Amino acid sequence: xxxxxxxxxNTNKLFxxxxxxxxxxxxxxxxxxxxxFIALPLVVVGTLLVAVxxxxxxxxxxxxxxxxxxxxxANREFFTKADPPGFIxxxxxxxxxxxxxxxxxxxxxxxxxxxxxxxxxxHWVHExxxxxxxxxxxxxxxxxxxxxxxxxxxxxxxxxxxxxxATCRNFSILMVGAIESIGMKAxxxxxxDSYWKNYSGNHSIVEVWIPSLSKWxxxxxMGDSMFTLDAVPASAMDVYDSARKxxxxxxxxxxxxxxxxxxxxxxxxxxxxxYFSMTNALFDGxxxxxxxxxxxxxxxxxxxxxxxxxxxxxxxALACGVSIFLFGGAITSVGLIDLAIKNAARIDAAYRFVVRxxx
Numbered sequence: 001x002x003x004x005x006x007x008x009x010n011t012n013k014l015f016x017x018x019x020x021x022x023x024x025x026x027x028x029x030x031x032x033x034x035x036x037f038i039a040l041p042l043v044v045v046g047t048l049l050v051a052v053x054x055x056x057x058x059x060x061x062x063x064x065x066x067x068x069x070x071x072x073x074a075n076r077e078f079f080t081k082a083d084p085p086g087f088i089x090x091x092x093x094x095x096x097x098x099x100x101x102x103x104x105x106x107x108x109x110x111x112x113x114x115x116x117x118x119x120x121x122x123h124w125v126h127e128x129x130x131x132x133x134x135x136x137x138x139x140x141x142x143x144x145x146x147x148x149x150x151x152x153x154x155x156x157x158x159x160x161x162x163x164x165x166a167t168c169r170n171f172s173i174l175m176v177g178a179i180e181s182i183g184m185k186a187x188x189x190x191x192x193d194s195y196w197k198n199y200s201g202n203h204s205i206v207e208v209w210i211p212s213l214s215k216w217x218x219x220x221x222m223g224d225s226m227f228t229l230d231a232v233p234a235s236a237m238d239v240y241d242s243a244r245k246x247x248x249x250x251x252x253x254x255x256x257x258x259x260x261x262x263x264x265x266x267x268x269x270x271x272x273x274x275y276f277s278m279t280n281a282l283f284d285g286x287x288x289x290x291x292x293x294x295x296x297x298x299x300x301x302x303x304x305x306x307x308x309x310x311x312x313x314x315x316x317a318l319a320c321g322v323s324i325f326l327f328g329g330a331i332t333s334v335g336l337i338d339l340a341i342k343n344a345a346r347i348d349a350a351y352r353f354v355v356r357x358x359x
Contacts, residue, residue: 023319024193037344042335049328053321060317063310064190064199067290069297070275072308079237079276080216080302086297088279088286089179096283101181113184115217115233117329118208119226121182125174125257126224128157130165136165151287151296153177156220167205171221174276175206176280188277189218189236190298191270195309203270207236225255236274237301244305263312273309274301 060066090097094215107124149169150156156164156173164170172188179186186208194200209218210233216234218224227234229242230250241253248264278297279286286294300309 016349018050039335042331043339046328046332046335047188049324050332053325056321056324060175060186060314060321063195063314064197064202065275065290065298065309065311066318068295069349070300070309070311071278071297072311073299074302075134076237076303079299082216084216084276084278084299086278087186087187088281089286090281092183094283096152097177098155100157100177100283103154103157104178104181107178114181114212115210117182118179118184118210118217118219119139121178122175122221122224122226123256124217125171125178125221128174129159129171130161130163131319132163142274145189147289151282153282166222168222171283172204172206175219175221177282178281179206179208180280185280187216187280188286188296190275191240191273192237192275193272194271195273199268201270205236207276220253220255223253223255227254228254236276239267240271240274240301243268271307275299276301 033230075081076142083089106127107121134209143323150159151173153173153176156170157177160170160174176186180218189205190202192200192202192204203220204217205223208219209215210217215233216224216235217238218236218239227239228251229238231252231330235253242248246268248267251264251267275298278299281294282292286296288296300306302308
């Protein structure tokens with residue numbers, strides 16, 4: 001008997017009104033990788049594991065330095081040396097460094113390598129940021145967070161000149177690049193009042209090694225200013241010691257201070273944790289990234305005032321989160337695939353069953 005429109009209509013009615021599970025197949029049940037009694041629990045358990053992994057990763061990534069390595073160091077002298085052990089210095093013969101120097105139009109690059117020259121360079125860095133809207137506080141978009149921050153001073157200089165939002169990190173990277181391009185030493189410094197990004201304040205600044213003073217001097221390129229202690233140029237460790245001991249009355253910021261200046265209360269709060277970059281080789285490809293050989297490492301000041309950064313706990317949390325996410329995703333996929341195979345087989349069997357009845 002040929003298939004008629006009435007037969008097709010009956011087929012549609014059967015699909016709409018009957019449960020596939022209640023059909024009595026002419027042969028054995030449709031084949032399946034797993035029984036539905038196992039597939040559904042797999043989907044549920046896998047989904048729960050993925051949710052747990054997402055929560056774990058959210059906590060782990062709420063800490064600073066997800067894409068960098070941190071070493072806790074208790075020896076104060078380590079941070080005051082001109083060349084700390086393990087520090088990776090910028091190659092003075094880098095072609096990209098020479099390119100950056102050629103872009104420093106209007107900057108004084110041939111004076112003596114002293115504090116006065118550093119201050120002039122700091123002024124130049126500050127002036128690269130256009131006035132106006134670029135100074136309005138900016139919340140990073142999802143695309144900007146996905147692309148990450150710019151670590152290359154050349155690319156960053158072009159971006160800033162085009163009106164990229166003013167951030168302390170951008171000023172600091174440009175300051176390090178500019179100081180390195182004239183043959184002096186500089187390094188990034190970050191201060192924060194907590195390990196947690198979402199619940200703390202932080203600030204990026206720069207230390208420059210001044211040969212005539214035989215010490216590091218702390219500069220704030222965004223505020224176009226310099227830290228002093230007892231009217232003497234201060235290092236990050238000088239300010240940190242004063243902040244932790246609560247004797248900040250002799251700590252001052254000297255300079256143009258075009259940006260909002262940091263008062264003593266802010267200094268005491270922000271200088272709870274201090275991190276020093278262990279490389280200034282930004283023209284050699286070093287940067288903040290999750291993977292790769294040229295990752296920027298940071299050294300964290302650890303003592304009775306500042307507990308060690310929980311780098312081991314962060315690594316374990318990240319590893320567990322990724323592993324649980326992959327395992328949960330695999331379980332969920334197996335369950336969903338099995339359900340899809342079973343449903344496809346049931347639909348096919350139901351269609352064949354109805355067709356045979358109509359024939």
